[in-house]
Amino acid sequence: TDPILISELANRMAIKSAEVVKKLFEMGMMVTLNEGIDGETAVLIVEEFGHKAKIINAAAVEDVLIEDISDDDEGDLQPRPPVVVVMGHVDHGKTSILDALRKAHVAAGEAGGITQHIGAYMVKLEGGERVVFIDTPGHEAFTSLRARGASMTDVAVLVVAADDGVMPQTIEALNHARAAGVPMIVAVNKMDKVGADPEKVMRQLSEHGVLAEDWGGDTIFVPVSAHTGQGLDELLEMLALQTEILELKANPTRRGKGIVIESRLDRGRGPVATVLVQNGTFKQGDTVVVGSVTGRIRAIVDENAKQHRTAGPSIPFELLGLDSVPEAGQEIFTVESEKQARDIVRYRKDKEREQGSEAQKRASLDELFANM
Ligand code: GTP
Ligand code: MG
Numbered sequence: 610t611d612p613i614l615i616s617e618l619a620n621r622m623a624i625k626s627a628e629v630v631k632k633l634f635e636m637g638m639m640v641t642l643n644e645g646i647d648g649e650t651a652v653l654i655v656e657e658f659g660h661k662a663k664i665i666n667a668a669a670v671e672d673v674l675i676e677d678i679s680d681d682d683e684g685d686l687q688p689r690p691p692v693v694v695v696m697g698h699v700d701h702g703k704t705s706i707l708d709a710l711r712k713a714h715v716a717a718g719e720a721g722g723i724t725q726h727i728g729a730y731m732v733k734l735e736g737g738e739r740v741v742f743i744d745t746p747g748h749e750a751f752t753s754l755r756a757r758g759a760s761m762t763d764v765a766v767l768v769v770a771a772d773d774g775v776m777p778q779t780i781e782a783l784n785h786a787r788a789a790g791v792p793m794i795v796a797v798n799k800m801d802k803v804g805a806d807p808e809k810v811m812r813q814l815s816e817h818g819v820l821a822e823d824w825g826g827d828t829i830f831v832p833v834s835a836h837t838g839q840g841l842d843e844l845l846e847m848l849a850l851q852t853e854i855l856e857l858k859a860n861p862t863r864r865g866k867g868i869v870i871e872s873r874l875d876r877g878r879g880p881v882a883t884v885l886v887q888n889g890t891f892k893q894g895d896t897v898v899v900g901s902v903t904g905r906i907r908a909i910v911d912e913n914a915k916q917h918r919t920a921g922p923s924i925p926f927e928l929l930g931l932d933s934v935p936e937a938g939q940e941i942f943t944v945e946s947e948k949q950a951r952d953i954v955r956y957r958k959d960k961e962r963e964q965g966s967e968a969q970k971r972a973s974l975d976e977l978f979a980n981m
Pocket of ligand 2 (some may be wrong): 704
């Protein structure tokens with residue numbers, strides 16, 4: 610922040626400059642009347658006199674935020690792995706499909722066999738390409754998690770159990786994918802089961818405007834079984850085709866920017882945020898801001914508890930080192946310095962307060978008019 614003259618500061622508070630100087634002396638700062646003091650000290654002083662401080666030259670803060678969304682140079686862009694969200698009705702086999710693809714056993718260890726959070730996993734395909742999968746819960750209670758899952762991905766896989774058919778959260782998931790504007794592939798799961806009826810699934814989805822390629826539409830349906838492994842290779846192939854068309858690119862050379870998928874307070878490790886990198890690269894030691902939370906990246910941990918020095922585009926990772934637990938769904942980005950981080954947080958808090966009091970004012974005005 611720019612320095613401000615003591616006389617100017619005193620003027621704005623309608624007090625004598627000498628009083629400001631006296632206060633500064635008390636705070637251990639030897640200054641003269643004609644000197645300038647920095648913004649942070651000014652804020653302290655203003656608050657000492659019982660006023661509310663607001664940084665006026667917020668331009669610097671705005672600049673940071675604007676730089677963060679500025680365009681990348683064509684030459685810096687490099688291909689990035691696709692991010693694929695897996696959605697569908699509860700128990701239709703989303704986690705099982707991902708387990709089969711990763712040769713892991715997450716589904717078996719879940720409480721009550723129900724996914725209650727968003728999982729993010731990197732899968733390395735045989736050809737060496739990487740795909741990032743986002744697992745979402747199918748239980749009806751988790752609408753916001755599904756919406757969040759859909760909004761940060763490149764492609765959606767809609768899982769429908771062939772024996773159960775289209776159910777309420779199938780439709781909900783479909784609508785999230787549509788709202789997010791992401792292309793969708795339908796995985797008709799549990800093909801190994803007696804009573805599996807993939808045609809019924811196709812018919813039911815056609816009633817919701819999703820028409821299979823085989824029926825003259827443009828949605829790919831892949832019959833699969835998480836249990837036998839049937840169709841999983843084909844599913845990956847279709848995903849590869851689908852994402853190739855998108856030509857996904859990002860700029861790994863810029864400062865990291867991502868979305869907090871999830872956050873929690875870990876007893877031993879403190880605040881933990883699961884971050885999906887959208888652009889740039891996060892590095893150990895970076896100072897980050899998310900909402901009004903700041904911190905320095907102490908560790909970058911992958912889903913197998915392995916530590917890394919950096920995390921580039923499309924990579925999901927656990928971030929340790931935040932001062933407190935941020936709200937999930939928020940944007941996180943790297944800044945130049947801790948001071949910049951503090952400036953941004955103060956700016957945001959000021960704005961919040963402003964909007965809060967605006968809303969309050971409006972509310973009381975409304976009340977006033979209502980009572981007239
Ligand atoms: P939520 O996350 O709670 O919405 O469930 P989910 O969609 O992740 O389903 P999950 O993978 O937990 O599987 C639910 C049940 O279906 C489990 O008992 C699985 O073993 C079973 N299941 C999943 N895929 C298949 C399959 O291909 N065939 C058969 N027979 N059972 C399957
Ligand atoms: Mg699950």
